[in-house]
Each structure stands twice: as C-alpha cells, then as structure tokens.
Amino acid sequence: MKLKKKVLTSTLAAGLVISSISGLPLSSKGVFDKLGVSVAHADGLPASANYLKARIKKVHDEMSPSNKAIVQAARDQIKAKIGSADPAELALITPVWDSIVSKMGTKASDYPAITKENVLNLFLHLAMNYDDQLSFWEDARNDESIRAVLDDLLKLGGINNGLAGVDLGHVVSLAIGLEAAGKGALNGDYSDSDASGKIARVKTAIKNYLNNNEDDVLAKALRNAGVTATALEAVLNNFENHAAFDKLKFAEIAIAYTYLNVLKAENPTTEGPGTGTGTGTGTGTGSTGGGTTMPPVDKPATVEEAEKAIADAKEKLEDATEAEKAKLIAEAVKTAQEAIDKLATVDFSKSVKVEGDVAKLEIDAAALKKQLEDIAAQVKKLNDQLKELDSSVRPLVVELKLDLGKNEAATTEIPLLKELLDAAKDNGVDAVVVKVNGVELAISPELFAADTTLTIGKVDKSSVNVATYGSFASDVYSFEFTSGGQAVTNFSTPVEVRIPVTAKNVDTELLTIAKIVDGKLQYVGGMYNAGTGSINGLRSSFSTYTVVENKVSFNDVASVKDWAGRQIDVVAAKGIVEGRADQEFVPNEKVTRAEFTKMIVKALGIEDVNASESFTDVDNLDWHKAAVATAVKYGIVNGRTDDKFEPNATITRAEMATIASRALTIAKDYAAVSDVDAALKAFIDAAAINESLKSGVALAAKEGIVIGEAGGQFNPNSDSTRAQAAVVIYRLLNK
Known part of the structure; x- marks a missing residue:
C-alpha cells in the first residue's frame, strides 16, 4: 500500500x-x-x-x-x-x-x-x-x-x-x-x-x-x-x-x-482598491492587483452562533475524516473569533465632540471596564469550548476596538487612560485598537504606564514630492503619543498601524507603508489585508505616514527572475532588501549575517533603535547595529560566540531556516514542530543538519518557508544567496 x-x-x-x-x-x-x-x-x-x-x-x-x-x-x-x-x-x-x-x-x-x-x-x-x-x-x-x-x-x-x-x-x-x-x-x-x-x-x-x-x-x-x-x-x-x-x-x-x-x-470584489461590478450576491468581478481580490463582507457571528457552531462541529467530529475534522475545527474557530471581534468592538461615534478643527473622544472608563469584564467572560467560555473540541487550538485573539466613526476634523484626540489600559490587561485584552476615519492603531495595553493621549492628524499631501518615490495609495497621517505629559516617539512594544488604501488599480503586493522624514519617504513595510482594504504594519516609532505603491527595478536579476524575480520586487518595494549598488541586487552573491538579520527585523517591523547588544564586532555607527540589537533582544538571532556576532560572515541554508523559524515562533506565535524527524523526512541529507538547527529547519520546512533542492536534498551547509534570502523573506511575509 x-x-x-x-x-x-x-x-x-x-x-x-x-x-x-x-x-x-x-x-x-x-x-x-x-x-x-x-x-x-x-x-x-x-x-x-x-x-x-x-x-x-x-x-x-x-x-x-x-x-x-x-x-x-x-x-x-x-x-x-x-x-x-x-x-x-x-x-x-x-x-x-x-x-x-x-x-x-x-x-x-x-x-x-x-x-x-x-x-x-x-x-x-x-x-x-x-x-x-x-x-x-x-x-x-x-x-x-x-x-x-x-x-x-x-x-x-x-x-x-x-x-x-x-x-x-x-x-x-x-x-x-x-x-x-x-x-x-x-x-x-x-x-x-x-x-x-x-x-x-x-x-x-x-x-x-x-x-x-x-x-x-x-x-x-x-x-x-x-x-x-x-x-x-x-x-x-x-x-x-x-x-x-x-x-x-x-x-x-x-x-x-x-x-x-x-x-x-x-474571489468576489467589494468596495475597495480595484475595479469591477458586484452582482448583488457577493460574487462580482474585479481586481485589486497583485492577485488579491476583496472578499464579501459577512455579518459577524454572535456568541450564541459561535457556541452552536462549536457544538455542531463536536457532534460531527467522530465520524469525520482527518480533512473534515480540520475543516470543522477551523470553521468553528473562525466563527468564534468573529463573534469576539464583534463583541469587543465598541461604537464611540456618538462620544466624539468636535471643537473647531479638533475632535475629542470622551470615555466613560467605569462603564467600559464593566464591559471588558463581560467580554472576558464570553471569551473564556468560547476558549474552553474550543479546547474541548481540540486541545491544540490557540486562544482567541481579543482586540478591544474603540470605533470613533468618521469626522471632518483635521485632528482627533483619543485618551488612553491608565485605568482603562490596566483593565484591558487584567481582562486578557491583547490589544486596544483605536479606529477613526478608517485608520486603526493596535496598541498593547502594557505599553504605557500613565494616562496617555493619542493624536491622529490628516496631513496635506502636497508637502511630499511623492512622484520621486512612487505614487500615493492612501491619505497621509500623523500619529503622536503623549504619556505622562511627555511625547513618546519610540516604543518597547511595537504598535500596529492599519492605513486604508484609497487608490484604485494598484498592485497590492507592492504597497508599503512609508514614513515621511523631511519631505522624503522611508519605506517601512507592511502587508495588504484584502478583508479590510488596508495595509498593516508594526512600528516601533511614530511620525507621519502614508501608503505608497513602490515599484523597484534591478538590472541584474534576469538569471533568477523566474523563481525569485517577483519575490525580490516585493521585498524591495517594502524597503526590506536593498541593492548593493544602484539598480544592482547581485542576487547570486552570498547573503551576510548582518544583511539577513536586517531583512528579518524589517520584515517583522520590530526594529528598536533603543535596543542594545554587547558584541565587540558591532559598532554604534554600523548600518546594521539597530537590527542586530533588536534581533538579539527578541531572541531571533544569536551571536556566533558570546562576544562576536560576525556580521560579515555568510549564512548557511540551515541557519537561515532556523532564524526564519524563530521569527515564526517569537513574532507570529507559531508552535515548534513536535516530530522533527517526520518534518525532515523529505530531505535525503537531513542527517547533515546540525542538531542545534534541526528543529528550526523542521518548522521552516513544515510551513513552506524553505524547500528542498534537486534530488530531495536540502543542502543545509551551503551558503545562502541574496535571491534565496529574498524568497524566504517573501514567504515569511505571507504567513
């Protein structure tokens, strides 16, 4: 058989x-x-x-x-x-x-x-x-x-x-x-x-x-x-x-x-980037570019509907095939998550007062704290039921969304009171999300230790000569935090920014969040979310941001175009990789430890300029200093020794896979592989993988981040090229 x-x-x-x-x-x-x-x-x-x-x-x-x-x-x-x-x-x-x-x-x-x-x-x-x-x-x-x-x-x-x-x-x-x-x-x-x-x-x-x-x-x-x-x-x-x-x-x-x-x-199209006509049934045609289409907007499930979905799935599991079981569990989790998302969204549109050119939110902290307790009780109930369905199911994500609706004011001020943040933390909230005029910021409730004010402003596009860098795909926004009376520009825990895309007929994979500094753009990544029509990215510092369709071209990638061309275009568009010279990517050159570390950190959007490291071969003025310190802070990359990082050393395929796996587990909450040997069985040279790297390669292989080469070999000790690194980063972005 x-x-x-x-x-x-x-x-x-x-x-x-x-x-x-x-x-x-x-x-x-x-x-x-x-x-x-x-x-x-x-x-x-x-x-x-x-x-x-x-x-x-x-x-x-x-x-x-x-x-x-x-x-x-x-x-x-x-x-x-x-x-x-x-x-x-x-x-x-x-x-x-x-x-x-x-x-x-x-x-x-x-x-x-x-x-x-x-x-x-x-x-x-x-x-x-x-x-x-x-x-x-x-x-x-x-x-x-x-x-x-x-x-x-x-x-x-x-x-x-x-x-x-x-x-x-x-x-x-x-x-x-x-x-x-x-x-x-x-x-x-x-x-x-x-x-x-x-x-x-x-x-x-x-x-x-x-x-x-x-x-x-x-x-x-x-x-x-x-x-x-x-x-x-x-x-x-x-x-x-x-x-x-x-x-x-x-x-x-x-x-x-x-x-x-x-x-x-x-792939029906709803309102958002792209063109097309709907049929009234959610099966219209249209394109958002880059192979991404907008799904229909479904009515979120209620907690009662989620409980019923879980109960129905549990009843059907016994006679289901493995594929059917996986599908039943996935659908039950999806329904439960939708219910919690709906439950944790609070309509504050009527609590916004506009005075002149400034809109201010007024929050009844006591009422909101009570609501948080109710949400926590419902979340626990659904999580318990899902665990009974399948013990490996991850807990539901809880985002408390403060939806301010739309207003015409140039600036909106949102108070993030310490008692509210503490209540969110105590009740298991993963993030407090502020939404105004379609823009969202997802903030860890542990980020601020004092009363904080978030200010979101809309900026005149004419202040940026965007034609030099790309084309606008959204409005321009400024974000400012003031905590304990002091401006906060850098964060120990990244804040997720979600900016709605307004441009039509754009290549959504080439969209990137761009930070505006002195009228110029710095590309900082982010991924397009077809469900919301926004581009989302983590930021450890705040300033003025927009979304740009960024088309980057290199004149030396013909030899890898068929298997890495698109991937290089996408990761370059997001500012994750750069050429080593003008319009030269040098795809077949070896990637260094410093280069790949910076790629990983920028892909995850977690670079922390305040992070520190103690390597004797990494200087404060080095271009990779912040990336290395950040990667070490999060445990994504280690030094070759306690005091040597060896930034200019090449990186092997097994090392690259292991670093990517750490990014999955640390930044994206993926679980380690339970049966390493089984995950590596497709590679005939699995025995050549260093024991300390096997679990990392196993997870990367399981999740499709790395695959074998000719003859079923992984070639774990071969040096990775810049093109291969770009492909790995591209796959990581899509997780």
Whole structure:
C-alpha cells in the first residue's frame, strides 16, 4: 500500500503538470486552506486524491451540461486509444520523446521502462485528465507500465530512488507553485472579459515556472528528464490537432473557462482598491492587483452562533475524516473569533465632540471596564469550548476596538487612560485598537504606564514630492503619543498601524507603508489585508505616514527572475532588501549575517533603535547595529560566540531556516514542530543538519518557508544567496 500511495502522488503530479499547460491549474492554496489543512508539508495528510477530487468536483459542478458532454466525449476518445498505439500515434509524442532520448544519451539501458510506447501510454492517460472521479488517475495508478516509466523518468531527472523519493509534499509544492504562477498572470482579474487572453497568459506563466523553477523538486526532476513545458505544449498541440482527438481542445477550453468562473466566485470584489461590478450576491468581478481580490463582507457571528457552531462541529467530529475534522475545527474557530471581534468592538461615534478643527473622544472608563469584564467572560467560555473540541487550538485573539466613526476634523484626540489600559490587561485584552476615519492603531495595553493621549492628524499631501518615490495609495497621517505629559516617539512594544488604501488599480503586493522624514519617504513595510482594504504594519516609532505603491527595478536579476524575480520586487518595494549598488541586487552573491538579520527585523517591523547588544564586532555607527540589537533582544538571532556576532560572515541554508523559524515562533506565535524527524523526512541529507538547527529547519520546512533542492536534498551547509534570502523573506511575509 505504501508503494501505491507513492505512485498515486507521482501520477497526480504528472497530471497537474499536463493540466496546467492546458491552462487549468487544478489545485490552489485557497482550497487547501478552506479544507482546514496546512499545505506546506505532507505530514498527517490523507491521500492527495481527496483534495484534488474536492477541487475538480467544484469545477465539475460549475460546468454546464453541454460542456460536461464535450469533456466526456474527449475522455472517451482518448480512453479508446489506450493500448492500441500505432506509428502515427507514437509520432504525437515526438517532441517529448526526442527530449528524453537526448537526456538519456548513452545510458538508455539504465532506464528500461522509458520506451516510446510507455511514454505515449502515460500521455494518453493524462492528456485529458479532467474527471470528477479521477478515474483516469486511478487507472494510471494501477497500470504497471505507467508506474515503471514514471519511476525511471524520476530517476533520470535526478531523484535517485525514483517513485520512492516522491511524496505528497512534493506534489503540494508543485500544485501551489503552478497555482501561484497562473494566478499571478491573471493579476486578480477573474472576469469573463478576454478569457482566451487570460488562458494564454496562464499558459505562458506556467511554462516559465516549469521550465525555470529551481526550487520545485518535481518540476526540476521532470525538466531534467526532458519533460519540459515547451515539449509538453508541443505534444498537447499534436493531440489537439489530431483527427482522433478532435474534441480535446474544446474540452480543455471548456474546463479553463469554467475554472475562471470558479475563481471569480471564490474571489468576489467589494468596495475597495480595484475595479469591477458586484452582482448583488457577493460574487462580482474585479481586481485589486497583485492577485488579491476583496472578499464579501459577512455579518459577524454572535456568541450564541459561535457556541452552536462549536457544538455542531463536536457532534460531527467522530465520524469525520482527518480533512473534515480540520475543516470543522477551523470553521468553528473562525466563527468564534468573529463573534469576539464583534463583541469587543465598541461604537464611540456618538462620544466624539468636535471643537473647531479638533475632535475629542470622551470615555466613560467605569462603564467600559464593566464591559471588558463581560467580554472576558464570553471569551473564556468560547476558549474552553474550543479546547474541548481540540486541545491544540490557540486562544482567541481579543482586540478591544474603540470605533470613533468618521469626522471632518483635521485632528482627533483619543485618551488612553491608565485605568482603562490596566483593565484591558487584567481582562486578557491583547490589544486596544483605536479606529477613526478608517485608520486603526493596535496598541498593547502594557505599553504605557500613565494616562496617555493619542493624536491622529490628516496631513496635506502636497508637502511630499511623492512622484520621486512612487505614487500615493492612501491619505497621509500623523500619529503622536503623549504619556505622562511627555511625547513618546519610540516604543518597547511595537504598535500596529492599519492605513486604508484609497487608490484604485494598484498592485497590492507592492504597497508599503512609508514614513515621511523631511519631505522624503522611508519605506517601512507592511502587508495588504484584502478583508479590510488596508495595509498593516508594526512600528516601533511614530511620525507621519502614508501608503505608497513602490515599484523597484534591478538590472541584474534576469538569471533568477523566474523563481525569485517577483519575490525580490516585493521585498524591495517594502524597503526590506536593498541593492548593493544602484539598480544592482547581485542576487547570486552570498547573503551576510548582518544583511539577513536586517531583512528579518524589517520584515517583522520590530526594529528598536533603543535596543542594545554587547558584541565587540558591532559598532554604534554600523548600518546594521539597530537590527542586530533588536534581533538579539527578541531572541531571533544569536551571536556566533558570546562576544562576536560576525556580521560579515555568510549564512548557511540551515541557519537561515532556523532564524526564519524563530521569527515564526517569537513574532507570529507559531508552535515548534513536535516530530522533527517526520518534518525532515523529505530531505535525503537531513542527517547533515546540525542538531542545534534541526528543529528550526523542521518548522521552516513544515510551513513552506524553505524547500528542498534537486534530488530531495536540502543542502543545509551551503551558503545562502541574496535571491534565496529574498524568497524566504517573501514567504515569511505571507504567513
């Protein structure tokens, strides 16, 4: 049975490749997430067919009866040809066959199962792979010749133990990579307009991924075996133009068009960045750029509804599959969190008094303290019920949101009284959130030890020559804290700022919060939240801020463009990475410990200029001083010795993975991996990882922050490049 599972996942991978070339990525991170399953690793997942079946069924259910008939006819045409190959049919696969033969060279005898008949049989099974029951893939799994040819192809491609060296984690990585490439080409626009053009762009993007990606184990193995995207496309064109398969092209087009409709339904647009029209049902079309679309705004659940959702989930768990259990738990947690978010939002719009050009909030501290106690009681009740459902569920996040609504005043003053902050802390509040005119600040209740006043002002944009740096994507705001009668500009605990994006048709991944200093912009990061239409980022100091779409270009990234180009663009746009010279990123140069430390600190938005360190090789005037001190303060990076940081030393892949994992656990509250060996089993050189770094690499691998290289190797002791570091930071940002 173990061999069967290995064969199935490998066959599914081949099917994903071929289906993607025809314009149909059949798997998406979003679908896995909706099933409540982490897609970054294979541990504990049931057979991958279950997930792909769920995705394919969704497309199947959306398809019209006439298009289903076309697909069925195409499948029947191909199935009838299986086992009756003749020279004319063998010629169909000549593009791939010639490429494979070239790769085998004089060692063809080492791969006895790679015959033209077997390769044709493989293509006949998978060329028209759409089937809501996966019967073609099931047939392929049980076909000895297909298992044999796949085994030899993988060995030819560099996976020494063939099918035994491929597991679900590799299939999932390929699926996510193909989906990301396809969706990136669509740029968030899943409308019906120019559908044929969209499909063509998806094909091109996926071809580029398959032909050039160096990090994807399966894509690289197939490419190394001669099964390149270019050769695959040529074979499919032969199939489509062959009289025996006259319905194939129509079937592929029918599926691709339907898939666009599924994506459109999954990514409806509401008011916010982008364009489009709603249908009145929350399934309109539109784009926010960067592959991000605005979800519908649902009515938050009440505590009573959350309790019912938890109870219903508990009742269904006993007979549920592992995937169904994960989905039930995830939905119950989501409903409970929505209920607490709603309960902890206090409408203060009628408590704001405008005097001249200043709006002031008046707070009844005693009443609010009582409300906090009530919220805490409800939170405890839901947390207890969730723990009964699943002991590993994290406690619900409690944000006390003081919603001041909208006002036209230039400045708004909000009192953060010490007794209120103390009450929030005593009642388990994670953050006190102030919201006015759509802008939000999330503040730790432990940040201030005295009565504090927050002042939020709207600033004239004309004071900044933004054209030099990018284009405005929001209004400009000033933020000031006064505590105990003294201005506070630096914080021991970062404050999260959430600024609403007002610009239309922007690339949301290239949005960054920018600090305005002397009329110039300093990019300080932040991530776009499609649910709220804002960009959120942590800040350890306050001044005047705006949001900018920042397009950065380097003239030396062509060699890594296909697997790291977008990632470099995004992290550079946010000011996290910089070139070593004007327009030169030097992607293949080794990244230093100081460089990667600064990247991590800036990505998390936690740089503390007041943090201290005691390394003899880090001076106060060094460009990396604050980043190193901050990283040490949070325990994210350690020195090489007690008194040496070695800022200019290179950093290995295992060290980079471990630092990224510490960022996940310390800054993002991820739990360490319980079974390190299981998480590392995909790497054939796991034993070469230093024992002190294994747990860190395991978490990074589990969460998809790092993946293996050719032949299932991790190469833990190889030095990391600047391009690889940018990819790791990009993945970390998206956690």
